[in-house]
Amino acid sequence: MSDKKIDNAIVDPKTYAHVDEFHELFTRLRKEDPVRWTEPDEYRPFWTVAKHADIMEVERQNDKFLNDPRLTLQTIEVEEKVKEFTGGQSKLIRSLVDMDNPDHRNYRGLTQAWFMPPNLKAISARVDALAEKYVDRLEEKGGECDFVSDVAVWYPLRVIMTVLGVPEEDEPIMLKLTQELFGSTDPELRRENADFNVNTVTDFFNYFNALTEDRRKNPKDDVASVIANATIDGEPIGHLEAMSYYVIVATAGHDTTSSTAAGGLLALMQNPEQFAKLKADPDKYLNGAIDEMIRWTTPVKHFFRTAAVDYELRGKKIKAGDNLLMCYWSANRDEDAFDDPFTFNIERSPNKHLAFGYGAHLCLGQHLAKMEIKALYKELLARLDHIELAGDPAFVEASFVSGLKRLPVRYSMKRKAA
Structure with a gap:
C-alpha cells in the first residue's frame, strides 16, 4: 500500500466499518510508523498517533495538547461550510469535549455529580427495571430479531433520557438525530439532501430551546433543569454552550453504550467458550467482561488534539499548531499495552x-x-438459553463514533422467573 493509500485509508469512513481491514492497517502503523505525518486527499494534514503509551502521554498534558480548535475528522469542504454557516467558527457545537481549561473544568463541574456512583445509586432500580423491560422485548420478538435496532439502541436511550428529562414519546426523534449526527458519512444513516450536519444540529437546538424554556419556568430533578438554569461565576452560561451540553449528553450518553452492548454480544457469540464461562458464573466474570467489551468495541474511535508548544513524540518533531489524531481503537489493540490484544x-x-x-x-x-x-x-x-447469528453483522461507516448498525440474531429463552 502506497503512502497516499495509507493516508486515505486512515480517514476513510469505510475503513472503520470493516473491522479486519482497520486492525490490519493500524497494526502495521503501530509497528512501522506509530506517529505518522498524514496527508490524505481532501483533509488538512495531521499526525496519526496509533500507540497506547503515546496517546496517554499526549492526553495527560492537556496544557500542551488542546481540544480546540480541531476535534474530529472532517473534510476541508465540510470545515469551510461550517465556518460559512457560523460566521467563522470551526464547529457547529461547543460542548465539554471541545473545551479546554478553565471552561472545561467549570462546565464539567455543572453536572459531574449527576454521573458519579453515589448519585447513580438513586436510579439503579430504574435501570434494572428498564433492562428487564428490554429483555422482555427480546423475548416478545419470538426467537429472531435485529439486536441493534430492536434492543440495543432503545435501552440506553431510555436511561439517558430519564436522566436528562426528555419524555419517552420524543425518543424516536432523539435516536434519529443521533444516528444522523454520528452516521453522517454512512449512506444508510445520514440525512437525505444534507452534506453536513447543520440541519441535524439545528433540529437538536430547536428541541432543546423549547426544553430550556420549560425547565426555567418549571425546574425538575433532572439534568435538563441543571443545564437550563446553570451559571458560572454568577452569569448564565451561553446559549451555544447550553444547547451543546444537551446535545453531548443526549447523543454520546446512549450511542456509545448501545455500541458496546451490541458489540459485546457479537464478541461473545464469536467466542463461545468465553460466553459459556460468563453464563456459568456472571457474578465472578461480568465486571471484567464489561471492561473487555468496552475495550473490544471502543465506540469513540478518535479525537484530535492540537499542540500548543513544540514537542517531541517518539522521535517525531511536533510543531506548535500541529494536529494529532488520537486513535483509541488502535491503542486498545496495542501489543505493548495488552497481552494477546x-x-x-x-x-x-x-x-x-x-x-x-x-x-x-x-x-x-x-x-x-x-x-x-x-x-x-x-x-x-439469566434468561438466554441459546443465541447465534442469523445473518451478517454490519458496522456504521464512520470514523468518529461508530459500532454495529445491524446484528441479526436467532435465540431461545428460558421461562421468566415469577
Whole structure:
C-alpha cells in the first residue's frame, strides 16, 4: 500500500466499518510508523498517533495538547461550510469535549455529580427495571430479531433520557438525530439532501430551546433543569454552550453504550467458550467482561488534539499548531499495552483500555455506561438459553463514533422467573 493509500485509508469512513481491514492497517502503523505525518486527499494534514503509551502521554498534558480548535475528522469542504454557516467558527457545537481549561473544568463541574456512583445509586432500580423491560422485548420478538435496532439502541436511550428529562414519546426523534449526527458519512444513516450536519444540529437546538424554556419556568430533578438554569461565576452560561451540553449528553450518553452492548454480544457469540464461562458464573466474570467489551468495541474511535508548544513524540518533531489524531481503537489493540490484544478475554486483568479517554477529559458518563451494561447483561444471561447469528453483522461507516448498525440474531429463552 502506497503512502497516499495509507493516508486515505486512515480517514476513510469505510475503513472503520470493516473491522479486519482497520486492525490490519493500524497494526502495521503501530509497528512501522506509530506517529505518522498524514496527508490524505481532501483533509488538512495531521499526525496519526496509533500507540497506547503515546496517546496517554499526549492526553495527560492537556496544557500542551488542546481540544480546540480541531476535534474530529472532517473534510476541508465540510470545515469551510461550517465556518460559512457560523460566521467563522470551526464547529457547529461547543460542548465539554471541545473545551479546554478553565471552561472545561467549570462546565464539567455543572453536572459531574449527576454521573458519579453515589448519585447513580438513586436510579439503579430504574435501570434494572428498564433492562428487564428490554429483555422482555427480546423475548416478545419470538426467537429472531435485529439486536441493534430492536434492543440495543432503545435501552440506553431510555436511561439517558430519564436522566436528562426528555419524555419517552420524543425518543424516536432523539435516536434519529443521533444516528444522523454520528452516521453522517454512512449512506444508510445520514440525512437525505444534507452534506453536513447543520440541519441535524439545528433540529437538536430547536428541541432543546423549547426544553430550556420549560425547565426555567418549571425546574425538575433532572439534568435538563441543571443545564437550563446553570451559571458560572454568577452569569448564565451561553446559549451555544447550553444547547451543546444537551446535545453531548443526549447523543454520546446512549450511542456509545448501545455500541458496546451490541458489540459485546457479537464478541461473545464469536467466542463461545468465553460466553459459556460468563453464563456459568456472571457474578465472578461480568465486571471484567464489561471492561473487555468496552475495550473490544471502543465506540469513540478518535479525537484530535492540537499542540500548543513544540514537542517531541517518539522521535517525531511536533510543531506548535500541529494536529494529532488520537486513535483509541488502535491503542486498545496495542501489543505493548495488552497481552494477546486480539483475543477477547473476559478475565483480562489489568485492562487499561482508553475507550473512555484518559486524563482531564476522561468520559463523564463512564460509571453510568458500565451500570447500564451490567444491568442488561445480568438480565440477558439469566434468561438466554441459546443465541447465534442469523445473518451478517454490519458496522456504521464512520470514523468518529461508530459500532454495529445491524446484528441479526436467532435465540431461545428460558421461562421468566415469577
